Structure formats: structure tokens, C-alpha cells
Amino acid sequence: MKEPISGFSKLTKEEKINWLTKTYLNADPKAEEVLKQYWNKEENLQQLHDEFTENTISNYYLPFGIAPNFLINNELFAIPMAIEESSVIAAASKAAKFWGSRGGFKTEVIDTIKVGQVHFIYQGSEEKLELFFNELEPKLREAAAPITKNMEQRGGGIKSIELRERTTEVENYYQLHCNFETVDSMGANFINSCLEKFAEILEKEAAIWEDFNDEERNIEIVMSILSNYVPECIVRAEVSCSLDELSDDANFTGEHFAEKFLRAVKIAETEPYRAVTHNKGIMNGIDAVVLATGNDFRAIEAGVHAYAAKDGQYSSLTHAKVEDGIFKFWIEVPLALGTVGGLTSLHPLVKLAMEMLGKPNARKLMEIVAVAGLAQNFAAVKSLITTGIQKGHMKMHLMNILNQHNATLEEKEKLIEYYKTNVVSHSDVAVQLEKLRG
Numbered sequence: 001m002k003e004p005i006s007g008f009s010k011l012t013k014e015e016k017i018n019w020l021t022k023t024y025l026n027a028d029p030k031a032e033e034v035l036k037q038y039w040n041k042e043e044n045l046q047q048l049h050d051e052f053t054e055n056t057i058s059n060y061y062l063p064f065g066i067a068p069n070f071l072i073n074n075e076l077f078a079i080p081m082a083i084e085e086s087s088v089i090a091a092a093s094k095a096a097k098f099w100g101s102r103g104g105f106k107t108e109v110i111d112t113i114k115v116g117q118v119h120f121i122y123q124g125s126e127e128k129l130e131l132f133f134n135e136l137e138p139k140l141r142e143a144a145a146p147i148t149k150n151m152e153q154r155g156g157g158i159k160s161i162e163l164r165e166r167t168t169e170v171e172n173y174y175q176l177h178c179n180f181e182t183v184d185s186m187g188a189n190f191i192n193s194c195l196e197k198f199a200e201i202l203e204k205e206a207a208i209w210e211d212f213n214d215e216e217r218n219i220e221i222v223m224s225i226l227s228n229y230v231p232e233c234i235v236r237a238e239v240s241c242s243l244d245e246l247s248d249d250a251n252f253t254g255e256h257f258a259e260k261f262l263r264a265v266k267i268a269e270t271e272p273y274r275a276v277t278h279n280k281g282i283m284n285g286i287d288a289v290v291l292a293t294g295n296d297f298r299a300i301e302a303g304v305h306a307y308a309a310k311d312g313q314y315s316s317l318t319h320a321k322v323e324d325g326i327f328k329f330w331i332e333v334p335l336a337l338g339t340v341g342g343l344t345s346l347h348p349l350v351k352l353a354m355e356m357l358g359k360p361n362a363r364k365l366m367e368i369v370a371v372a373g374l375a376q377n378f379a380a381v382k383s384l385i386t387t388g389i390q391k392g393h394m395k396m397h398l399m400n401i402l403n404q405h406n407a408t409l410e411e412k413e414k415l416i417e418y419y420k421t422n423v424v425s426h427s428d429v430a431v432q433l434e435k436l437r438g
Contacts, residue, residue: 102241116178290369304334337362
């Protein structure tokens, strides 16, 4: 029977691995070998990775690839993408090439406001609380001034502090709803530091405000934390061309392609089952760039999917229309990104990715990431309404299947040639390998 371990975090990396393999991996020497083979041979670089998080025992690698030929606002980019899924980078590259000859991608950052909240319980007159808040608000800003000084010098800071009553949802529940501008940083630490200072001053000032009774003075802070829902930190990316230019398939006129494409997008706008998979395809592109540039893909995922449901039903993030003979396809998506701080200044590959993109500021990175999502979605929908998604995806997945079957280099070469004209499936690959092996 396994027993809990005490003081695990204080063990050396070797001791952690030794305990893990003995306790959970049947003391398999191959398990230890696998863990150690992913250690970086350069000691300083490995130590850097060890210190990114806690209880590190190895490194987990993802492929780091490039999608070239993205024309964004008349500037050419090669976009770095960290992703393991087959066909994502290929599809994005194909969409980049398609739209590169049709004017490229146009982008616009609509706003960059980020949000944080102080959640608290107050039992008393709402009218008195509002009067108290009117006096409190300038004191909150003054108390946070040492925290906001440097951010304000860069053009950011506290944009607004608002008292919100939410007692219909939770008894006696109120909040300070705060908007921030964090310029080129992701801003999590900055926002949380401001909020905790707000909470401290809220409690302190309430305890001495003369118009409160004893019960009203006893404000209880529940928590102070940023929100990853940022519906005002929005970027728009768009492509457009005439219907005459739209189709690159002899089997489809531009009008026929547009009709099928708009219908597919409309289904994603109205049917949540389809919308989730539709948006997952968008996030294939977005997450890959977010990861490659050292940003928080979990925060981006949470905020984006909340935004997709903002009107009461989960829906497509992309939209399309034909107007005066012009096909337009666009996305508006919340992306709270940073280009300074965190991994952006620590991880060697992240620094290289940023350099590859021309050392963008946060607004420019928002535009690039939104374009990656739009390109990925265009490629996916285009495949769905023409050849079907599996034809291209399974061909890209072929190498993974061959590796699962331990195919030799010679077998790979022969089957890659074979599947240039045949449909790939797991079962058929196994059959063809069996034939080759006699």
C-alpha cells in the first residue's frame, strides 16, 4: 500500500525520481532513463527550466514550428507555433499563402482593458455604501500610487474603479470592479497587487467611517483577484476578396464556395455542438502562438470561451458575409497578452520567437495571434466544405502512425509514396506494413 510522502519538495531531483520510480513505476530503470534523456545537457539552461515551476523532474517537449508567408497589414511574418497536433501548422501555412495573394490579413486592436475585482460582503444600507465609496475611491488610487507609478510612466495604470451590487446572486455580496491598462505586460502581478491594496484600504476605511453602524463597518473581504474574462481587450482580424478571386478549386465557383462557407459558419453561430469544435480549431492556431511566445494559454482559453458565450449561448468566434460581391471573413477575440516579463524574458526559445516576430509590443502580438486563429479556422472550414477534414489531416498524421508501428526508414519511404494516392487510416497502415514485412 502506498503511503503519503513528507518533505517531497526538499528532495533533490535525483531523489524525487528515485522515489517516483520505486513508488509508482515498479522501479523500472527505463522510466528513469526516459526522464533523464530529456534533461538539457547545458547545466545552466536545465537549472533555468527547473526553476520555472516546482518539483521539476524533467522537461516536456513540444514541437516548435514555423508558419511562413503571413501578410499582416502589408508586413510579412513567419509565425512561430508550439503544437503537437498534426496538420495545424500546414493548414495555417496554406491559409497564409491563399490570402497572401489576395491582399493578406487586416487587423485592428479595438481596446486593451483588463479587469480585476475585490469581492466583499457588506450588511447594511446600499445608499450609505455608495456614499462611502464616493469618498473611498480617491483614497484607493492614492494608496496604490507606489504600485502604479512605473506602470503609469509606461502609459498604463488604473482606468476605473466601480462599486457593483450583486446581492441578488449572493446574499450581501458587492464588488469593486476595476479596469486596468498594463501596456506590454500581461499584468497579473500588477493587477493583483493593486486589488490587494484596495481590499486593505476598503476594510481600514470602513472600520472608521462615521456614518456606518457597527455591523456596516464589519466589511468582509472574500477575495481580491484579476479576471481572465476580458471582453474589452479585443482584437479584430479580417480577410476579404472579390468572389471572382475566392475559389482556387476548379470544382467550385467563387459564388458556390462562398455559399457553402457562409452556411458552415452560420451553423457554427447557431449550433453549440458545432461551435465548440469550430472554436477549438481557432484555438489550435491561437494557443500554438501563445505557447511559443511564453504567454498563458490557459487564461486565453478561459477568456475566449467565456466570450464565445457572452450573448447567452455558446457561438462561433468567426463570422462571414458577402456584400456587393466581396467575401469577408473575420474574428473578434479577447486576447490579454504580454511581451515583457514572465517567460518572455527568460525562456530562450520564447525570446527567439519574439525576435522572429520583430520584437512586437502587446498590441502587435494580439494582432498576430488573432490572425493565426482566423487562418486556422479558414483552412479547417475550407477543408470541411470541399475535400473533407480527414483527407489532409490523416496524411499529416501518417508519420505518427508509422512511428507507432516502429516502421523503418525504408518502410516509411514506401508508404509515404503509397499514400500520395490512397486514403490514410490506422487500420490500412497496419495492413500495408504487414504486406511489406511479408
